[in-house]
Amino acid sequence: MAKVIIIGAGGVGGVVAHKCAQLPAVFSDILLASRSEDKCVAIAADIERMQGRVIRTAQVDADNVPELTALLEAERPDLVINVALPYQDLHIMDACLAAGVDYLDTANYEPLDTAKFEYKWQWAYREKFERAGLMALLGSGFDPGATNVFTAWIAKHHFDEIHTLDIIDVNGGNHGYPFATNFNPEINIREVTAECRHFENGEFVATPAMSEKMEFTCPEGVGTYNIYRMYHEELESLVVNFPTLKKAQFWMSFGDSYLKHLEVLGNVGMTGIEPVEFQGQQIVPIQFLKALLPDPASLGPRTVGKTCIGCVVTGIKDGVEKTVYVYQVKDHQDCYKEVQSQAISYTTGVPAMIGAKMMLEGIWKKPGVWNMEQMDPDPFMADLNKYGLPWTVIEDYKL
Amino acid sequence: MAKVIIIGAGGVGGVVAHKCAQLPAVFSDILLASRSEDKCVAIAADIERMQGRVIRTAQVDADNVPELTALLEAERPDLVINVALPYQDLHIMDACLAAGVDYLDTANYEPLDTAKFEYKWQWAYREKFERAGLMALLGSGFDPGATNVFTAWIAKHHFDEIHTLDIIDVNGGNHGYPFATNFNPEINIREVTAECRHFENGEFVATPAMSEKMEFTCPEGVGTYNIYRMYHEELESLVVNFPTLKKAQFWMSFGDSYLKHLEVLGNVGMTGIEPVEFQGQQIVPIQFLKALLPDPASLGPRTVGKTCIGCVVTGIKDGVEKTVYVYQVKDHQDCYKEVQSQAISYTTGVPAMIGAKMMLEGIWKKPGVWNMEQMDPDPFMADLNKYGLPWTVIEDYKL
Numbered sequence: 001m002a003k004v005i006i007i008g009a010g011g012v013g014g015v016v017a018h019k020c021a022q023l024p025a026v027f028s029d030i031l032l033a034s035r036s037e038d039k040c041v042a043i044a045a046d047i048e049r050m051q052g053r054v055i056r057t058a059q060v061d062a063d064n065v066p067e068l069t070a071l072l073e074a075e076r077p078d079l080v081i082n083v084a085l086p087y088q089d090l091h092i093m094d095a096c097l098a099a100g101v102d103y104l105d106t107a108n109y110e111p112l113d114t115a116k117f118e119y120k121w122q123w124a125y126r127e128k129f130e131r132a133g134l135m136a137l138l139g140s141g142f143d144p145g146a147t148n149v150f151t152a153w154i155a156k157h158h159f160d161e162i163h164t165l166d167i168i169d170v171n172g173g174n175h176g177y178p179f180a181t182n183f184n185p186e187i188n189i190r191e192v193t194a195e196c197r198h199f200e201n202g203e204f205v206a207t208p209a210m211s212e213k214m215e216f217t218c219p220e221g222v223g224t225y226n227i228y229r230m231y232h233e234e235l236e237s238l239v240v241n242f243p244t245l246k247k248a249q250f251w252m253s254f255g256d257s258y259l260k261h262l263e264v265l266g267n268v269g270m271t272g273i274e275p276v277e278f279q280g281q282q283i284v285p286i287q288f289l290k291a292l293l294p295d296p297a298s299l300g301p302r303t304v305g306k307t308c309i310g311c312v313v314t315g316i317k318d319g320v321e322k323t324v325y326v327y328q329v330k331d332h333q334d335c336y337k338e339v340q341s342q343a344i345s346y347t348t349g350v351p352a353m354i355g356a357k358m359m360l361e362g363i364w365k366k367p368g369v370w371n372m373e374q375m376d377p378d379p380f381m382a383d384l385n386k387y388g389l390p391w392t393v394i395e396d397y398k399l
Numbered sequence: 400m401a402k403v404i405i406i407g408a409g410g411v412g413g414v415v416a417h418k419c420a421q422l423p424a425v426f427s428d429i430l431l432a433s434r435s436e437d438k439c440v441a442i443a444a445d446i447e448r449m450q451g452r453v454i455r456t457a458q459v460d461a462d463n464v465p466e467l468t469a470l471l472e473a474e475r476p477d478l479v480i481n482v483a484l485p486y487q488d489l490h491i492m493d494a495c496l497a498a499g500v501d502y503l504d505t506a507n508y509e510p511l512d513t514a515k516f517e518y519k520w521q522w523a524y525r526e527k528f529e530r531a532g533l534m535a536l537l538g539s540g541f542d543p544g545a546t547n548v549f550t551a552w553i554a555k556h557h558f559d560e561i562h563t564l565d566i567i568d569v570n571g572g573n574h575g576y577p578f579a580t581n582f583n584p585e586i587n588i589r590e591v592t593a594e595c596r597h598f599e600n601g602e603f604v605a606t607p608a609m610s611e612k613m614e615f616t617c618p619e620g621v622g623t624y625n626i627y628r629m630y631h632e633e634l635e636s637l638v639v640n641f642p643t644l645k646k647a648q649f650w651m652s653f654g655d656s657y658l659k660h661l662e663v664l665g666n667v668g669m670t671g672i673e674p675v676e677f678q679g680q681q682i683v684p685i686q687f688l689k690a691l692l693p694d695p696a697s698l699g700p701r702t703v704g705k706t707c708i709g710c711v712v713t714g715i716k717d718g719v720e721k722t723v724y725v726y727q728v729k730d731h732q733d734c735y736k737e738v739q740s741q742a743i744s745y746t747t748g749v750p751a752m753i754g755a756k757m758m759l760e761g762i763w764k765k766p767g768v769w770n771m772e773q774m775d776p777d778p779f780m781a782d783l784n785k786y787g788l789p790w791t792v793i794e795d796y797k798l
């Protein structure tokens with residue numbers, strides 16, 4: 001029996017609220033809060049209709065620390081689940097510290113004015129959370145999140161020492177638009193156009209965005225896709241927490257048409273984050289582009305196909321080299337039927353709910369700021385199977 | 400000895416001013432006027448340095464008919480050369496009528512809010528100009544303009560009856576940018592994304608934009624290019640003035656990269672002319688795009704290669720079917736050296752100067768509103784050879 005406040009009413013916020021509502025024994029009181037309360041109210045209506053539960057809603061500006069602190073002090077929740085924008089992480093952590101509430105998020109802090117995400121800002125909160133006796137769990141989505149737990153589980157059960165990690169994120173979905181992004185277009189495009197970094201021989205190595213690609217055939221007939229190496233935030237914590245790793249890379253699938261659109265929009269300056277003067281106003285091109293593109297929330301009903309996200313790990317067990325691949329396949333339309341979202345939001349929202357459940361049940365519970373792989377993976381892996389994200393392990397799946 | 404006012408200080412306005420300045424015996428007094436007088440002043444400084452002549456400048460809002468009329472009444476020019484935006488044609492014609500001044504332009508009127516250009520609005524001024532004893536010469540650029548005169552010249556000297564006309568506009572230039580437009584991007588993109596219309600068997604037939612293409616090898620080693628059928632305004636008057644035409648088409652070359660950029664920008668809505676609400680302001684996407692793209696005026700120094708524009712006409716002479724091709728090839732860098740503009744502006748600006756010269760010398764002079772092909776082509780063709788746009792005729796050049 002616990003009370004949670006979910007901050008953020010985008011695609012992921014909706015999934016988290018639906019999934020928490022499905023577990024009243026754990027999440028007995030749910031408040032969904034956002035800058036736009038009307039979005040919360042719409043999600044709450046779906047939840048009442050589909051899950052048969054009433055959740056509460058509130059309006060809050062998560063960037064306003066005193067305002068959010070006041071809400072937390074009035075509500076006294078056991079946990080804040082932050083699924084707002086990454087720009088807002090530090091403000092929400094500050095409010096949790098001020099009000100004495102545990103914290104969970106799905107994506108690490110990223111300053112508004114530079115396309116650069118790093119854990120350093122959030123890791124700097126470790127002592128504060130420890131001293132307050134509070135816990136902050138970082139990156140409890142799918143990637144980061146489930147991918148960190150997959151890595152920890154593989155290392156624990158299949159290896160004496162792990163040497164290489166390849167995280168592979170394939171979206172085989174099709175929404176029928178010539179171009180749309182599956183989550184906040186601004187975050188999506190900033191991520192994809194950023195310089196690639198991968199870890200090799202003790203350091204991160206930079207290469208141009210999208211310069212390394214390979215063909216990857218997914219299991220279970222999901223299909224064959226071009227996957228491109230890019231930087232992704234879980235690499236930063238995983239190479240720290242698994243110091244035997246010699247190489248760690250993240251790969252994501254992109255269709256030719258998606259890349260063509262991104263190249264052109266980049267060429268003409270539409271993906272820029274620097275404001276330009278237009279009609280006497282400062283306009284950030286990528287924000288204007290976002291206003292033109294389909295709302296990611298509108299993709300749910302029209303997206304068909306499957307996602308396939310997993311980790312390929314090589315290493316040594318009993319003196320022998322081997323490879324283990326753990327992956328999860330999810331059908332977009334199945335997600336839409338269950339929680340009115342496509343699989344991109346679903347696969348992020350379910351691990352957020354499970355991370356929260358781990359904390360509220362006291363299974364994962366220690367003061368400080370933690371990444372997912374620092375916790376025991378077994379109970380989380382069991383819950384993935386139970387709550388909509390069943391996974392499979394294959395030995396010797398060759399890349 | 401005549402006084403002209405040139406309205407418009409974009410790329411074409413600059414070329415017209417330079418070329419008029421080169422002929423002081425005809426253009427003895429030149430006033431260059433624009434909404435932004437600083438642009439006029441910059442062109443005037445180039446002209447003083449390069450052509451050794453002083454021209455005057457003025458600030459005028461060409462959309463403000465009383466303001467423009469007052470300027471014309473104060474200056475009493477012999478002719479207004481309108482190289483402003485096509486949206487402004489009717490306002491400038493109104494001011495010419497009010498002040499009793501002859502008129503010339505290079506592109507027909509197009510309403511601001513629909514991507515549709517037609518002569519009907521300007522042809523409706525015929526009686527007014529006739530009654531006032533004034534002349535308006537429409538479309539005295541290259542295409543329309545030189546292409547109309549080429550057609551008239553071919554019909555006059557090579558055929559008893561012409562049957563088909565293919566106007567072919569190849570730009571083999573390269574500016575080195577991934578995407579930029581050679582003249583006002585808004586006009587350029589509106590033109591290219593418009594439905595195609597060509598004339599066949601007595602009527603205009605609509606087909607989707609860019610749906611018909613062929614490979615075309617230019618003469619004089621300019622190269623082989625994909626050319627695409629599109630609507631272009633001279634077709635409207637040419638099929639009226641040459642009623643024996645059974646088929647008339649316009650073709651323009653586009654590179655694959657240009658088309659890719661255009662397709663993507665269209666897909667995401669960036670070429671739209673309907674305002675969208677953004678940050679409490681109404682923003683027209685194509686105008687914001689224009690603000691991001693390189694200024695066409697900046698392409699001059701960096702564009703290399705050649706243009707090749709001409710007309711392929713088939714018909715009957717002495718009972719025998721034949722084909723005649725008249726074309727003009729111009730080198731971008733040669734234009735830049737002469738008048739600080741690339742060939743796209745040059746090939747439009749020179750025929751505007753020659754059309755003005757025809758009127759001021761009384762060679763083309765009759766009250767009313769006229770298209771180029773209604774005048775005797777011979778003196779205009781002779782002046783093209785003399786003033787920078789020499790042309791060539793080839794018989795039996797097969798498409």
